Amino acid sequence: MNASNFINPFSIREDEGSFAGDFYTRNFERQARKDSIILNLGPQHPSTHGVLRVLVELDGEYVLRAEPVLGYLHRMHDKMGEVKTPYQYLPNMGRVDYLHPIAWNWAFVGAVERLASIEPPKRAEYLRIISCELNRISSHLLWWGAFVLDLGGVTPILYAFEEREMINDILQIITGSRLTMSYFRFGGVCADCDSRFIKLTKDFIPYLRERLKIYKALVTDNIILRRRLEGVGPMDTDICLRYGATGPVLRASGLSSDTRRNIPYSLYDNFEFAIPAGPSNDCFGRYLIRLFEIETSLQIIEQAIESLPDGPILIDKAPKANYKLPAGESYFAVEGARGQIGVHLVSDGGKNPYRVKLRSPGFSNLSLFAEAAKGTLLADAIAILGSLDLVIPEVDR
Amino acid sequence: MDLSIVSFVQIIVSVLLVIALMVANAVVMVYIERKMAGFIQRRPGPYEVGPYGTIQAVCDSMKLLAKQVFVPGNVDWLLYFLAPVTAFLPVLLLYLPIPFGPYLTAMNVDDGILLILAFAGLGVVSNLLAGWASNNKYGVLGAARAVSQSVAYEIPMIMALLSVVFLTGSLNLTEIVDSQGSWPWQWNIFAQPFAFFIYLVSLIGETNRAPFDLPEAESELTAGFHTEYSGMGFALFFLSEYANMLLVSFVCATFFLGGWKGPFLDGFWWTFIKAYAIMVFMVWIRWTFPRVRFDQLLNINWKWLLPLSILNLWLTAAILKILSKIY
Structure with missing residues (x-):
């Protein structure tokens, strides 16, 4: 090779047509100002929670532009749905969002049940609600710890893990696993709960309420945390709706919207619980909404565990491994910890579904980031990213 | 000071002792910090290596020594290797004027605090060199x-120390200790509570500790200026960080907490007890609070600490003048 033609890929070249960086970087650089820094946050960065990559253009510490680059954890879950039978595909659902796997279980099982007109037994519905809400609490607790970690507070995540560990212990009794749970079956759930599960759950509810008071005193009321979050990254309802943001992000913007109420599924109509709409649409509002949702979930669990009916947990002729879906189309949406989870299922009557489309809330929520991060400080951009509660496997699917 | 053979030997011995103190301090502080962090976070902390994990820090430093010296591409070689050394070397000098005990001072110079403040300012040069030379945007x-x-935190720090110097009328650290009594109410912390508070806040900012650890904020800048350092380079930064912490704690103990003087029995142990109490306080703060934002950090300094310290200095001067007119 001619030495003069050799281009060192590690050298920083400011002129256009540089060979440094990949397609995204070069494309991003094209619109950059001459005197700005382009910084690659991620894919390996402590605050991007996994392998999210964010390209940011910085003027000093101010973010001029930000652009998330996705796909580092793309595992073709949509495609896998087309090449597997529904029964084989079911365990995949726990892997899409490892923090709230039960909601994804529910979304897929619900879509299949809706297509096949299966009605699960009442006890199964109650167990679904209890496990889903417990799982939502554990997801929110982990988010809480990780978010404060993004802000530089190292200790709270270890406190949050203590309760998360208890929830994992409880869920392990019925689901058999602690992370990628696959608890639901078409027409019910796979295992019944025992008296130990009920006792542990009943003990856990007052315990967590006590702990939440400590967290409020230790973290929520901390002046540094408040100054870091209040007024940072406001997202109004209009922009949330335009980008399709759901869940706590949308509720914090002031719209009391929840799939459990808007498109009622299962037996959620039987329970009393509030859908909070945020006091403020900034990072602190999103923080408060999630802490409030822990309380909401506790209320639902409390009611469900009191009125848990007896009966079977699976319908008699539950679909087996060789089950063929009837031809048709169905969509089922549930409220996950991060927002509306949707599964769109199209079947042509064959062994495998014709098409499976997964709607992940994290993907829509992340698309707000570029807009919200504009003009903020780098530390604020990190706070905004954290307040969206991203789970990258779910964003990339 | 005459450059006789005795004073030469004295300086060599004291520099060696200071190096020993720095290394021992780093080992002890790593253990204290990790153990305290463990207790604050409701976990045991290190407990596998040695009794109660006491040898853990020694093993960690062995590991750092044995690691490959990895140099990333396109760094400025000279500055890259100079930076950890410039972080480490000034700290050696800083310990010389510290009076550990009544007769335990390496160099009893008249302008002790001036020497300390001058060389403490050099510490930031190493951070600047490290960040610039490693060719990394973080x-x-x-x-x-x-x-x-x-720059921001040194000014209120100097102002706070200056108000004590006004009281004592001397820049000599030994004389400052001598002017205080053995019992806590005879210490300068009671004469200068505002100065003590200002100094306490700015020493956390000065040593880059959380919640003011913005140069190395790991959730924003991965590791900030020492992102590209590993092995021995990182170890030197680490060592000098702990040495700086100990130094500002010693200065705090000398200026505000009576130095070697304490209830019942004066001696060097009081200096160490007081300095390590301040270190433990810094560790406690670090593992409890989230990090402030950079503009907030500068606001705390320029809008609160600096005016407060100037006011305190002015009040001290005015009261001293009035008192000197009366008596």
Whole structure:
């Protein structure tokens, strides 16, 4: 090779047509100002929670532009749905969002049940609600710890893990696993709960309420945390709706919207619980909404565990491994910890579904980031990213 | 000072002792910090290596020594290797005027605090060099933060110390200790509570500790100015960070807490007890609070600490003048 033609890929070249960086970087650089820094946050960065990559253009510490680059954890879950039978595909659902796997279980099982007109037994519905809400609490607790970690507070995540560990212990009794749970079956759930599960759950509810008071005193009321979050990254309802943001992000913007109420599924109509709409649409509002949702979930669990009916947990002729879906189309949406989870299922009557489309809330929520991060400080951009509660496997699917 | 053979030997011995103190301090502080962090976070902390994990820090430092010296591409070689050394070397000098005990001072110079403040200012040069030389954008951002933070926090720190110097009328650290009594109410902390508070806040900012650890904010800048350092380079930064912490704690103990003087029995143990109490306080703060934002950090300094310290200095001067007119 001619030495003069050799281009060192590690050298920083400011002129256009540089060979440094990949397609995204070069494309991003094209619109950059001459005197700005382009910084690659991620894919390996402590605050991007996994392998999210964010390209940011910085003027000093101010973010001029930000652009998330996705796909580092793309595992073709949509495609896998087309090449597997529904029964084989079911365990995949726990892997899409490892923090709230039960909601994804529910979304897929619900879509299949809706297509096949299966009605699960009442006890199964109650167990679904209890496990889903417990799982939502554990997801929110982990988010809480990780978010404060993004802000530089190292200790709270270890406190949050203590309760998360208890929830994992409880869920392990019925689901058999602690992370990628696959608890639901078409027409019910796979295992019944025992008296130990009920006792542990009943003990856990007052315990967590006590702990939440400590967290409020230790973290929520901390002046540094408040100054870091209040007024940072406001997202109004209009922009949330335009980008399709759901869940706590949308509720914090002031719209009391929840799939459990808007498109009622299962037996959620039987329970009393509030859908909070945020006091403020900034990072602190999103923080408060999630802490409030822990309380909401506790209320639902409390009611469900009191009125848990007896009966079977699976319908008699539950679909087996060789089950063929009837031809048709169905969509089922549930409220996950991060927002509306949707599964769109199209079947042509064959062994495998014709098409499976997964709607992940994290993907829509992340698309707000570029807009919200504009003009903020780098530390604020990190706070905004954290307040969206991203789970990258779910964003990339 | 005459350059006789005795004073030469004295300086060599004291420098060696200071190096020993620095290394021992780093080992002890790593253990204290990790154990305290463990207790604050409701976990045991290190407990596998040695009794109660006491040998853990020694093993960690062995590991750092044995690691490959990895140099990333396109760094400025000279500055890259100079930076950890410039972080480490000034700290050696800083310990010389510290009076550990009544007769335990390496160099009893008249302008002791001036020497300390002058060389403590050099610490930021190493951060700047490290961030710039490692050819890393996180490094540059961290270095820029380090410079503006260090400049900001040194001024109220000097103002706070100056108000004690006004009281004592001397820059000599031994004389400052001598002017205080053995019992806590005879210490300068009671004569100068505001100065003590200002100094306490700015020493956390000065040593880049959380919640003011912005130059190395790991959730924003991965590791800031020392992102590209590993092995021995990182170890030197680490060592000098702990040495700096100990130094500002010693200065705090000398200026505000009566130095070697304490209830019942005066001696060097009081200096160490007081200095380590301040270190433990810094560790406690670090593992409890989230990090402030950079503009907030500068606001705390320029809008609160600096006016407060100037006011305190002015009040001290005025009261001293009035008192001297009366008596």
